[in-house]
Amino acid sequence: FTGKTGTEVPLATIKERKVGEYQSIPVVVDESDSVYDAISAMFLEDVGTLFVVDRASRLAGVLSRKDLLRASIGNQDLESMPVSIIMTRMPNITVCTKDDLLIEAASLLIERQIDALPVVNGTDHHQYEVVGRVTKTTMTKALVDLVQSEHPLGGDRS
């Protein structure tokens, strides 16, 4: 669509976009790591959702901000509490693959009322390798990208 001068956002183009074009790097912690470690990782890596992996590096769980807040309230011993006891665990994790449509991943975020999906490889017996991350921020960036690629000079609001 380079050079297109129409004023419409190309809806058909949005529908074709794949997760793999927009996914970001996943931040993972080990299921034996402590809640304290996970909170540190969330701040250091500047993400709102952490993915938890087992010893074989397979997806085991998800940790949201509120999961960590809930575990922290009135709890003195975050360094000895493993994340495995508070995480949302497999098989109750909503995932996507790099070949899924971005709009399908966006719909899942809304439907399941979650902020992030792990992008995974492999489907046999839920043995997922975590290869990426898509979040509500990913969707916001994709929206801006798509509009700007349609209107290359449209970013100037001065």
Ligand code: ADP
């Ligand atoms: P927060 O809890 O900070 O509002 P979310 O809305 O993303 O953040 O998470 C809500 C709940 O859903 C949390 O308990 C979290 O562990 C869980 N959750 C987050 N992402 C997923 C996912 N991809 N699949 C299943 N559960 C998830």
